[in-house]
Amino acid sequence: MKRTVEEHASRFDDHAADYDESQDSEAYRACAGLVIEHADPGPEDVVLDLGCGTGAIALALADDAKRVVGRDISEGMMERAREKAAEGGIENVEFGEGRFREPGYTGEVDIVVSNFAMHHLSDEEKREAIQVIAGLEPRRFVLGDVMFFGEPDPSEPFYSPEVDDPATVGTLVEAFTEAGFAVTGARRVHDQVGVLVGERVGER
Ligand SMILES: C[S@@+](CC[C@H](N)C(=O)[O-])C[C@H]1O[C@@H](n2cnc3c(N)ncnc32)[C@H](O)[C@@H]1O
Numbered sequence: 259m260k261r262t263v264e265e266h267a268s269r270f271d272d273h274a275a276d277y278d279e280s281q282d283s284e285a286y287r288a289c290a291g292l293v294i295e296h297a298d299p300g301p302e303d304v305v306l307d308l309g310c311g312t313g314a315i316a317l318a319l320a321d322d323a324k325r326v327v328g329r330d331i332s333e334g335m336m337e338r339a340r341e342k343a344a345e346g347g348i349e350n351v352e353f354g355e356g357r358f359r360e361p362g363y364t365g366e367v368d369i370v371v372s373n374f375a376m377h378h379l380s381d382e383e384k385r386e387a388i389q390v391i392a393g394l395e396p397r398r399f400v401l402g403d404v405m406f407f408g409e410p411d412p413s414e415p416f417y418s419p420e421v422d423d424p425a426t427v428g429t430l431v432e433a434f435t436e437a438g439f440a441v442t443g444a445r446r447v448h449d450q451v452g453v454l455v456g457e458r459v460g461e462r
Pocket of ligand 1: 315331
C-alpha cells in the first residue's frame, strides 16, 4: 500500500462531494456495469460491497437483493451513499466502517463485490484480503478494478502511480484460486481495467 489506510480515507473524504461527477470515464462505467451484471443477486441474497464508496454498486444491486452491506474506510464517501439511499427510498442497504482485511462484518454473505477499490492495496495485501473474503464463504466474488492485462502504457496510466498499486490479472487469478474461487469469467474493459468473477469451489 503506497499510502496508509488513514491517508486513503482522508483523500476520499476530501473528494466525496464531487466523486460521482468525476467518475465519467467509459472504462469506469463499463466496469461498474459488468460488476452489477455478474453479481446477479437473487431476492434471498445478502451482498457485501467492499470499498463501497458512494454506493454506486451497492445501491444498484439493492433492488434485486435481500440486503446489501457496504463497507469502506471513508466516512465522507459513505455519508454520500447514505444520502443517495435516502433520496432513492432504498431501505435494505447499510453502510459502515470496514476494511478489506477487516470488513467488520461476520454475518451471512452470499455474494461479495468490489469495484475500483482493491488497487489501493499491495499485491500481498490483496492476497490476504481475498483470503478474508473467501473466509466469509460467499458463493461468488466479483472484482472490478484497475488490473493489468499486459504491460501498461507508462504514458497513459489509468491510475495514479503515486497512490495506487494495481496487480496483474495473473496475480489476481492466482490469489482467487489459492483462496478457493474458480475464476469463471475474466472481462477486459481496457488494457488496465477488468472484471474477474470467482465462484466458490465445493460446498458452503
Ligand atoms: C475509487 S473509490 C470506488 C468506490 C465505489 N466502489 C465505486 O465503484 O464507485 C475507492 C474506495 O475504496 C475505499 N478504500 C480504499 N482503501 C480501502 C480499504 N483498505 N478498505 C476498504 N475500503 C477502502 C476508498 O475509501 C474509496 O471509497
